[in-house]
Amino acid sequence: MLKVPTIVxxxxxxxxxxxxxxxxxxxxxERISKETGSSMAIAVQASDIYICSQKVDMPVFxxxxxxxxxxxxxxxxxxxxxxxxxxxxxxxxxxEHRLQLADIDxxxxxAKELNLDHIVCTNNVATSKxxxxxxxxxxxxxxxxxIGGDISVTTADPDVVSxxxxxxxxxxxxxxxxxxxxxxxxxxxxxxxxxxxxxxxxASGVVKAKNKETVIRDLASGL
Amino acid sequence: MLKVPTIVxxxxxxxxxxxxxxxxxxxxxERISKETGSSMAIAVQASDIYICSQKVDMPVFxxxxxxxxxxxxxxxxxxxxxxxxxxxxxxxxxxEHRLQLADIDxxxxxAKELNLDHIVCTNNVATSKxxxxxxxxxxxxxxxxxIGGDISVTTADPDVVSxxxxxxxxxxxxxxxxxxxxxxxxxxxxxxxxxxxxxxxxASGVVKAKNKETVIRDLASGL
Amino acid sequence: MLKVPTIVxxxxxxxxxxxxxxxxxxxxxERISKETGSSMAIAVQASDIYICSQKVDMPVFxxxxxxxxxxxxxxxxxxxxxxxxxxxxxxxxxxEHRLQLADIDxxxxxAKELNLDHIVCTNNVATSKxxxxxxxxxxxxxxxxxIGGDISVTTADPDVVSxxxxxxxxxxxxxxxxxxxxxxxxxxxxxxxxxxxxxxxxASGVVKAKNKETVIRDLASGL
Amino acid sequence: MLKVPTIVxxxxxxxxxxxxxxxxxxxxxERISKETGSSMAIAVQASDIYICSQKVDMPVFxxxxxxxxxxxxxxxxxxxxxxxxxxxxxxxxxxEHRLQLADIDxxxxxAKELNLDHIVCTNNVATSKxxxxxxxxxxxxxxxxxIGGDISVTTADPDVVSxxxxxxxxxxxxxxxxxxxxxxxxxxxxxxxxxxxxxxxxASGVVKAKNKETVIRDLASGL
Numbered sequence: 001m002l003k004v005p006t007i008v009x010x011x012x013x014x015x016x017x018x019x020x021x022x023x024x025x026x027x028x029x030e031r032i033s034k035e036t037g038s039s040m041a042i043a044v045q046a047s048d049i050y051i052c053s054q055k056v057d058m059p060v061f062x063x064x065x066x067x068x069x070x071x072x073x074x075x076x077x078x079x080x081x082x083x084x085x086x087x088x089x090x091x092x093x094x095x096e097h098r099l100q101l102a103d104i105d106x107x108x109x110x111a112k113e114l115n116l117d118h119i120v121c122t123n124n125v126a127t128s129k130x131x132x133x134x135x136x137x138x139x140x141x142x143x144x145x146x147i148g149g150d151i152s153v154t155t156a157d158p159d160v161v162s163x164x165x166x167x168x169x170x171x172x173x174x175x176x177x178x179x180x181x182x183x184x185x186x187x188x189x190x191x192x193x194x195x196x197x198x199x200x201x202x203a204s205g206v207v208k209a210k211n212k213e214t215v216i217r218d219l220a221s222g223l
Numbered sequence: 224m225l226k227v228p229t230i231v232x233x234x235x236x237x238x239x240x241x242x243x244x245x246x247x248x249x250x251x252x253e254r255i256s257k258e259t260g261s262s263m264a265i266a267v268q269a270s271d272i273y274i275c276s277q278k279v280d281m282p283v284f285x286x287x288x289x290x291x292x293x294x295x296x297x298x299x300x301x302x303x304x305x306x307x308x309x310x311x312x313x314x315x316x317x318x319e320h321r322l323q324l325a326d327i328d329x330x331x332x333x334a335k336e337l338n339l340d341h342i343v344c345t346n347n348v349a350t351s352k353x354x355x356x357x358x359x360x361x362x363x364x365x366x367x368x369x370i371g372g373d374i375s376v377t378t379a380d381p382d383v384v385s386x387x388x389x390x391x392x393x394x395x396x397x398x399x400x401x402x403x404x405x406x407x408x409x410x411x412x413x414x415x416x417x418x419x420x421x422x423x424x425x426a427s428g429v430v431k432a433k434n435k436e437t438v439i440r441d442l443a444s445g446l
Numbered sequence: 447m448l449k450v451p452t453i454v455x456x457x458x459x460x461x462x463x464x465x466x467x468x469x470x471x472x473x474x475x476e477r478i479s480k481e482t483g484s485s486m487a488i489a490v491q492a493s494d495i496y497i498c499s500q501k502v503d504m505p506v507f508x509x510x511x512x513x514x515x516x517x518x519x520x521x522x523x524x525x526x527x528x529x530x531x532x533x534x535x536x537x538x539x540x541x542e543h544r545l546q547l548a549d550i551d552x553x554x555x556x557a558k559e560l561n562l563d564h565i566v567c568t569n570n571v572a573t574s575k576x577x578x579x580x581x582x583x584x585x586x587x588x589x590x591x592x593i594g595g596d597i598s599v600t601t602a603d604p605d606v607v608s609x610x611x612x613x614x615x616x617x618x619x620x621x622x623x624x625x626x627x628x629x630x631x632x633x634x635x636x637x638x639x640x641x642x643x644x645x646x647x648x649a650s651g652v653v654k655a656k657n658k659e660t661v662i663r664d665l666a667s668g669l
Numbered sequence: 670m671l672k673v674p675t676i677v678x679x680x681x682x683x684x685x686x687x688x689x690x691x692x693x694x695x696x697x698x699e700r701i702s703k704e705t706g707s708s709m710a711i712a713v714q715a716s717d718i719y720i721c722s723q724k725v726d727m728p729v730f731x732x733x734x735x736x737x738x739x740x741x742x743x744x745x746x747x748x749x750x751x752x753x754x755x756x757x758x759x760x761x762x763x764x765e766h767r768l769q770l771a772d773i774d775x776x777x778x779x780a781k782e783l784n785l786d787h788i789v790c791t792n793n794v795a796t797s798k799x800x801x802x803x804x805x806x807x808x809x810x811x812x813x814x815x816i817g818g819d820i821s822v823t824t825a826d827p828d829v830v831s832x833x834x835x836x837x838x839x840x841x842x843x844x845x846x847x848x849x850x851x852x853x854x855x856x857x858x859x860x861x862x863x864x865x866x867x868x869x870x871x872a873s874g875v876v877k878a879k880n881k882e883t884v885i886r887d888l889a890s891g892l
Contacts, residue, residue: 048304131799322546353547493716496720522766
């Protein structure tokens with residue numbers, strides 16, 4: 001399982017992180033992760049999992065899995081397929097790809113069955129607590145109104161982080177909690193950990209940065 | 224654009240066609256396609272597009288694209304991403320992955336913009352005619368009740384094929400029509416062409432076959 | 447079938463048009479429709495169909511139907527149920543409630559089977575032409591970016607109206623075409639008819655108006 | 670709030686319970702409920718809420734609400750609208766109408782805001798526990814594979830009932846638990862209560878019964 005505290009980067013479907021550019025970001029993270037001894041993972045588009053996991057020696061995640069088993073499911077994301085392509089983990093229920101409750105439960109079960117790390121994304125304290133009942137490896141709480149914004153959740157709403165950690169632990173003490181939305185620098189990371197989180201999930205803060213290396217090094221400094 | 228008449232294989236999310244097994248089927252098709260001069264394409268899971276297009280010199284398709292542009296769309300299938308991974312085309316609106324009408328229109332537009340071949344799947348004469356109004360490269364009509372079954376659409380309901388061809392051509396004469404559902408052998412392929420289709424779209428007939436080589440050779444003989 | 451030219455009001459889920467307020471708007475339209483001899487219809491929420499059709503003698507529509515038959519479909523909108531409550535027609539595939547292509551086809555079939563008037567909403571020329579292939583009573587083209595706005599589609603993009611009419615008629619000459627988005631007054635209605643439409647579909651222009659009676663009378667003057 | 674123990678009937682979109690037939694079933698339940706002093710409620714289609722709540726003096730529920738506020742949501746089920754039509758409660762997330770986790774949370778919040786009783790449906794112990802974190806009035810656990818079947822969940826899988834009750838109470842002790850799927854008679858009801866449930870949610874057992882009165886009386890005898 002992903003060592004904590006950790007920094008997980010979700011590259012979404014940004015042009016700046018598709019194909020060879022996803023590989024370049026992964027290579028940069030791998031280098032900084034090794035130099036600094038920081039735990040990091042990168043979640044990439046399904047079609048980029050294979051090449052990324054070929055080119056880097058760090059945890060590559062899928063951005064999504066569907067609650068399915070092998071069979072007749074044209075165009076959906078089979079957990080076995082992303083694992084076979086090299087993914088060691090996956091996001092589940094990202095705010096841009098919400099799932100039904102029963103399907104989150106199925107996805108968590110499928111991820112466990114295949115030994116895939118998995119991060120269930122939630123939007124507030126109540127849904128974080130709900131997700132905890134499904135016993136995933138990780139929960140990442142991200143208030144949707146702060147995603148992609150300029151102010152980190154740890155500044156804009158520190159309470160949602162500390163209360164989510166408490167709520168999750170009250171249901172299942174071993175579930176780890178990340179936080180995200182607006183995270184941009186080492187201070188945000190340090191604050192997240194101070195609030196009880198085991199790390200951060202972020203996207204545009206790195207992908208849209210002019211100097212990605214500077215940003216990733218700064219993030220690592222907060223661990 | 225895919226030469227016609229053609230045979231398009233959709234490997235879905237079958238265990239028998241995930242990861243290295245998708246590559247093996249693609250290599251088999253490539254070999255038979257070259258030997259026989261038959262036009263063939265293979266649609267694979269997004270996570271298998273890169274390795275398949277690295278390993279074979281034949282058209283690799285995606286099984287799906289989402290109606291999106293680069294941006295914040297975690298876990299969805301970006302047309303640019305499947306192209307960058309090596310796909311030269313895509314299925315759209317497969318019966319196992321239906322889209323809203325406005326989104327099929329967007330997907331066709333995105334595929335054209337990126338010069339991706341594209342096959343819009345439909346379920347009957349009326350929806351085939353409707354899809355024709357969106358001017359895609361290809362329409363593949365597949366009555367859902369016959370998909371995965373033992374009797375080819377060309378035997379069970381030849382009328383749906385010939386009437387779909389006629390309806391599509393009445394709206395846009397240059398749109399090509401494939402047919403699918405239950406297609407298993409060269410006779411089915413020959414009958415499809417006789418009914419006015421430009422080829423077939425099939426899945427389990429090959430993927431679930433004990434001897435895939437025999438089946439693919441037989442299919443090719445029907446072109 | 448709804449007489450044309452016609453004015454169809456969709457009250458959506460506006461607070462100003464829920465429950466007794468939906469009835470009041472329906473009564474106002476009924477009165478003006480009778481006085482002026484104008485053809486009008488009102489589409490209301492499913493839970494308001496019964497009381498509206500009890501209280502007024504004018505066509506009451508549902509805002510939506512689902513592509514289902516009687517059975518195990520908890521919470522979905524059964525065509526038989528809205529008819530039994532008093533609806534004589536329905537919207538299908540509104541831009542706020544998009545359906546899959548195959549399901550629009552099913553909804554049109556179900557509406558015809560039950561003798562319900564039906565208006566398939568579309569967003570541009572291509573999807574209007576596509577919808578025509580399904581042979582509905584009416585198509586209402588509404589560019590989503592203009593819905594709820596201050597400028598009528600007939601002013602902002604008259605071309606989309608005239609080209610949709612032409613495209614629809616090229617596929618099925620008997621399908622009638624309405625237009626909508628930003629429609630607010632009699633001039634917009636008159637222009638719609640001049641562009642070849644058989645009437646308009648509107649919502650906020652009436653529902654959000656301070657003086658609904660004035661607006662409805664003005665709209666009627668454009669027929 | 671609904672008195673417990675209670676029997677909640679979901680009439681789905683069955684032909685046998687649409688329009689006037691929904692009213693007849695409601696009247697029958699009202700009579701038996703009053704005679705026997707048993708707590709009962711009936712969930713009907715949105716278009717039948719008004720007439721049912723006009724005709725009977727017992728709790729009428731909606732089968733569904735959408736996670737929306739008044740506004741531009743054509744064809745969706747506004748909580749205010751079903752309340753205005755006479756509903757005093759609603760089902761949320763029925764297995765035939767699953768919602769995303771974040772939307773279940775929103776629906777529960779909207780129901781509380783409007784003082785509507787609400788029953789969140791779940792499919793197993795884990796999702797029941799998850800739903801409990803959202804603090805609804807009621808949770809109804811219904812294993813989907815038993816819904817509509819001949820064997821009651823209380824016989825086929827009594828464990829899922831008792832474990833769900835325990836799991837729910839461990840998260841929020843005041844949340845009440847119903848169970849459903851295959852429930853058909855008074856023995857099933859008595860067993861549900863013995864297993865710790867506060868009542869049952871059922872559908873076909875009543876709606877498809879030849880003699881509905883006999884079945885409802887028998888169910889009431891189990892309370």
